[in-house]
Amino acid sequence: MRNFILPEGFKDESELMISGEQFHYLRRVLRLREGDELSGTNGKGRSYTLSVGEIRRHSLTLLVTGYQERSVDNCRISLLQCLPKGKKMDLIVRQAAEAGVWRIIPLFSCYSIPRIENAATLERKVSRWRRIIKEALQQSGSLCPTGVVQPVNMEAFVEDKEIQGLKIFFHQEHISRFSLHGLLAPGDRDITLLIGPEGGLAEKEIEFLKGAGFYPVYLGGRVLRSETAALFAVAAVQTILEEKRAWKIAN
Incomplete structure (x- = not known):
């Protein structure tokens, strides 16, 4: 059954x-x-059963026949995505919304192909991403009200915004011994994941992120496209969190 996002208000x-x-x-x-x-959702954890009533030429009536409270994920995942080239960001936004990411923050970084644009152009992009998110939520049935903001400079965002909880950036090389399981074990409510662009992160960005409290995590020996890396990282985190309740301490 398709999921309908109920109007604000x-x-x-x-x-x-x-x-x-x-x-x-x-x-x-x-x-x-x-x-x-x-089915319908209000973006706040309540799911509704709806029935189509009278259909007119340019409008219709939806009848609310029931509702139930559904649990929203206890943790909130933020995806900090360094902007890739072309329309790859559209795919990343769609997949992140389907996967239950709480918010998406596009970043300008050293090796990002897109550069800072005028406010009108950025707003058009954000409007398109919001439409994509709505379509993804209706298709997936996710209760997480995914949000997206205008692209910002990486260093400015990390310095000016207080990012709560666990902060991770993913890298294609072994630059630390931190494991994803180990970092997720304490159960932080807020988790921030940062993915670089096609060209990766510059050395100065890596040092900056470490200084800002981000943990580097190895993505494996494969070179992934930026859009693949984002889905890979979010899916890995979501899977570990889902299975965490079944973890047992080895004898």
Whole structure:
């Protein structure tokens, strides 16, 4: 069953009117008819059972027939992604949203191909990424309300923003002995993952991140594309966290 992201401001009404882009999505994309059921989420951990009521030319009514509280992931994963070239960021945003990443912060770094652009161009990109996130959440059913912000300079963000919890950057070479399992074992609520661009991280960036409290983690002997590395890292962290409850101390 497809998942529908309920409009902002929804306050548990028994029915709601849908028009505009959301109407187009339900009527033209999902091809829903009167009486069809679908699930909906409010982005705050509540899941709703919805039924299509009256359909008009440019709008339709959704009837709320039930709801249940669903647990949202206890930890919040932030993805700091150094901007890759072309439209690879679109794929990274989509996959991160599907995987339950809490927020995405695009970064300008030394080897990023895209450079700082004017505010209007950046805002258009962010608007596109937000549309991609919404589509991904509706497809995946993730309850995590993934957010994305305008691209910022790496050093400025790390210095100016207080990043809570565990901070990790991934590297293609063995530059430390930290293991992902070991770092995740304490159970930090907030986890920040940083992925470099196609050209990797500059040596001065590596030293800067270490000084800012980031732990370097080895990604393995394979050279991964930037978009692959992001999914690889998020999936590895999510899998370890999911299986953590089954861990047992060896005798």
